[in-house]
Amino acid sequence: MEKKALYDSLNLDNETPSTLFVTDDKGNILLSNEFTAMTLGMSLSELLTANVYDLVKSGAYNTSATIQTIETKQPSQVTLLTNQGFQVQSNSTPILRPDGSLHLVLTKSAPLTQKELEQWGGIQKWQQLEQQEQQIEQDHAGIIAESNIMRRLISMCRQIAPYDSRILFYGESGVGKEVLAKFTHDHSSAANGNFIAINCATIPENLFESELFGFKKGAFTSADHNKKGILEETNGGTLFLDEISEMPLSVQTKFLRVLETMEFRPLGSSESIKVNFRLMSASNRDLEQLVAQGKFREDLYYRINVIPVYIPPLRERTKDILILANQFLQRYNQKYTKRVEIDGDISKYLLTYNWPGNIRELKNYIERLVILNGLSGHSDSQNTTKNENDHLDNYYVHKSEHHLEDYLAQVEKHYLEKKLQENNYNISKTAEECRISRPYLYKRLAQLNITVK
Missing domain, CATH: 3.30.450.20 (PAS domain)
Incomplete structure (x- = not known):
């Protein structure tokens, strides 16, 4: 892709x-x-x-x-x-x-x-x-990023921010697409304008046009007043359309016309309104595949996909996990007046779990942890056994002698070695189970000095 x-x-x-x-x-x-x-x-x-x-x-x-x-x-x-x-x-x-x-x-x-x-x-x-x-x-303007991958992505977003090119953010649900879009807006020439984020999946199909374009009084039975649409509210700023794959095909046709002319008509109006906004979109689905299936307009796809920005899942940037977890811990300790801490067992769980829900799932986990006064709430099957973790326990005991990066590498190495053994050193099966790409797995094996038998 x-x-x-x-x-x-x-x-x-x-x-x-x-x-x-x-x-x-x-x-x-x-x-x-x-x-x-x-x-x-x-x-x-x-x-x-x-x-x-x-x-x-x-x-x-x-x-x-x-x-x-x-x-x-x-x-x-x-x-x-x-x-x-x-x-x-x-x-x-x-x-x-x-x-x-x-x-x-x-x-x-x-x-x-x-x-x-x-x-x-x-x-x-x-x-x-x-x-x-x-x-x-x-200088991340509040974005938590310890991994090189995210630091470079932030630098990339800062670089493209001053230009009006349309951006399409890709990545799994919960990886932080809206956060990076807002960061890009804040460093753009439209920073003083509105940043309006809309999740296309949450708007009912029969209301999509009226929400996007607005309407005049009398445009339909319940239209007893004039209402500005999202496009007019965004004028001079940035419109972020999350889950754009869920925009109805009938609306896609009209929205494409807006992007071509930068003007639209509210429902029930005979006059066009000119607008000037920067469009950023996001999707956790494969838009190319949807285009091939006839479920997304090909010409609209080309219009919105000027600069594609792919955000990797949390499992591919483990350096961010503990620093994110500690930020959420501080937030929820303050919110619920608690003093919960993350111990060694929970740290190991955080670093070895795959996080299919990414940052959103991690955030929910930490909130639950705080509410339950440090009881993790994950099952025994999600943890590794005591014998498997003896060497990590010894390593963690002397954590003051090691940097966080060294500890993360040690945990990741143990995790990958275990997965390789479970899959008889089959790289494809191991990569699939770890939910990472084969090239990325090969890269990490080399960096961690893991020999494949």
Whole structure:
């Protein structure tokens, strides 16, 4: 699927310097990073207003894998030289729409080594950029993010925030799509306008049009007053449509017209109202599949899916679990006037449970924990046995000697080893049971030094 392919290719967990940008089918740069801008001798803000065709014409670099991919819709690889003396092995990958047309092009290089950076005089600049990025990533405006994946996603959302491009947030239910959408709005030029979040699944089909467009008095039997619709209320701000897959097909047709003209007519009115808003949408369903099934309009899908942002499930970012749990614990201790603490057994449960409901499920679990005065409420079958956890108990006893990251790695390693044994070291079955992708499982096995027999 296009959204996951883009996410996997971006490799957001990579901390080594490499060039990266994403363009549309015309070569306009939508996403990039500070290091890429540095190799071209320009600021990131300048790069994000550039076009790859213009960069080649101006001599910023001498050739382009991106252009080759745009023209062929095939992956391409070139060795290019930038105007700052950087020689880069550039690889471009096409991201195609369901009908085979080109949507986006991802272009990146292999991470540069420290020797290459020193050779081109870029090591000091890179260290400065790294420090700047770390500072930016620490400013999350209230978003809890300890994992590199989420820190980079936040940085990505901050980067695309100033532009009016429509964003489609993908991910399982409860991963925080609305939180990231609100963060993006707060860092955009529309930050002073309204952020209106609507869950399309909660609006009855027969009321959808009147809620979206509003109505005039007398438009229908019970319309005894004028009512502004969601679109008019959002004017000058951001409209966030969660579960957009649940928008009725009849409304999709009319909403597509709004996105094309940025005007609409309230029910019962003969006059159009012009609006200016940024659209962000979200879905936990596969919209490409719904398009293929005729349950979602293909042209609307293209309109809303300018920049896809995939948010991984909580089980793939375990570093966020305890810090989120402690935030919820503090909130509910204060709300219910309690002093509940998270002990070692509960910590191990939090870190080894799969959390199919993601952050929302974790939040509910912690609230229940506080209400029950520390009684976890999970069954014995959800916990590992005492013998299986002896080495973790010993590790936890000396927790003051270890960083949280070390402890999380130890728990994750034990969990993956156990799952591998249960599935006779079958990678596909293990990945499926852990609810993670096979590439991600291979990556974690290598990072945790786990040998597959």
